[in-house]
Amino acid sequence: MSLLAGLQAGVMGLPFMPVRGILGTDYIKVRPDFKVIENPYGEDRVVLVPPLRPAVSLLHSLAADTEGNVLVDAFDNDSLLARASHRVFASTEKILPQNKLKALPGVLIPATYIQGVIPLAGGGKPTRCQGSYPFEEKEILAYLEAARQEEAFQEYLQNYLREGEG
């Protein structure tokens, strides 16, 4: 929530964004960059979060067109992220001819926010990618098991990356 508020501040070019709640939680203890002010228009206190302007963002898209427009999942915040970022590179499941994205379910990010598109079918695996493949239960369980130990994790990573190359 505070992350999204920071991105919103970044999108709007503002110096901070107020966020409801948060006061009285331990976020305030561990995030010295969150500031508390008296609401100048009310009786309450409000938490402020700093703006986020990622230098580069990488996102995986459902599809892209030859003009560089990309289509992302409506459940994600990729459109907000793209607008907050200085540069955005989108990998994509497939590249379609111009004007073919509008008919597909999803959210369109105009090419003006995108610096580069990289065709990368399967780039969302082992998690799901709407319209292309589901979440892979077996693979996620294998990852969780391997992630318990550094050595096993490195081995998993090597195998997974090698499979990806093939």
Added chain:
Amino acid sequence: MREACECPYKGEELMMAVIARQVWEGERVAVGTLSPIPAAGVLLALMSRAPGAEAFIWFLPDYWPFTEGVKEFFDMCQRGDVDLFFLGGAQIDAGASTNLHCIGPWDSPKVRLPGGAGTGTLYCTVPRIVLFSEVHSKRTFVEKVDFITGGGCPDPHVYRRGGPTLCVTPLAVMSFDAKTPGWELSSRHPGVSLPKIRENTAFSFLRERDAETSPPTGEELELLRGPVKEKLSRAYPFFVKKLWG
């Protein structure tokens, strides 16, 4: 967790039915991430007692009208336009604070958890919050959480529309008294004894009502195992497979 019970339903199904009874006709209700039991409860309510409620359910496209991701949904909550939301916690304490950050101290945790995902704001901006836990043990229901992700009784200067009203667990239903503050034991699930609940709760109750949770009706079970299951499996295929096969 439940004692032997010749119940014709599963513990999760009872929790779903209890949650469905929290949904009122005509209101706006939402279910966030990793919440299969509340999602099923809300779907059940839509198919039975509250067909005119409007529901937003994370990862069910039929119940997710937003195009700007979860941000658009959070904005709606922040405006005060969502009436009921469900939150969980790895720990829930006597003051209804929840913890989704870490077990043990923040700087050297025993377990690092995924984080709040909006809890800190939603807890103050949605008027009615129902807590749920798939586990009822002393590790979950603690006197004081290790890290406050959601503030049960936050800073008196914070803007707040409502707060936690109820907590649904595999053993019982508890209701929160924000004035005292503390938890009241509202009802024990069928087959669960009072000592069993006390043994598995690290805080004491303000009051203990001698009541039994109403079990799901035959009609509710039919809906859960039919159309609810079918819709829920889109977002929670593994949960559905494990519970209903």
